[in-house]
Amino acid sequence: MRNFKRALGALFVLLLAAVVLFFVLENQQAVALVLFGWSAPAVPVAVPVIAALVLGLAVGPLLGAYGVQRSKRKIRASARQATMSVN
Structure with a gap:
């Protein structure tokens, strides 16, 4: 039973990593954020979303x-x- 839980956990982590990787690869458009007059450098959309x-x-x-x-x-x-x- 412990090995099954461990395998299920590993599968979940791999699936989550795949989803994050897919999200990052699909959102490569550059965006510059401005907050209270401060302008951040242009980074891919995925960076501020994941942050x-x-x-x-x-x-x-x-x-x-x-x-x-x-x-x-x-x-x-x-x-x-x-x-x-x-x-």
């Missing part, structure tokens, strides 16, 4: 973890407050 994807994949879990920690703190604070009001 945005990677940035989102990095920032999303960090924001989720921050939300969980914040919720835990609120629960602890309300539990402490409830025990103080009982005493």
Whole structure:
């Protein structure tokens, strides 16, 4: 069963790599981005799209973890407050 999961994982990674490679090869048109007056050099369309994807994949879990920690703190604070009001 472990070998099957490993093979399935490897197949998924290879399929994902093939899709990314296909995307990059199909989007070779040059584009220059301008943000607040700053102009980036012309790069293929795939570069900013994949950069945005990677940035989102990095920032999303960090924001989720921050939300969980914040919720835990609120629960602890309300539990402490409830025990103080009982005493």
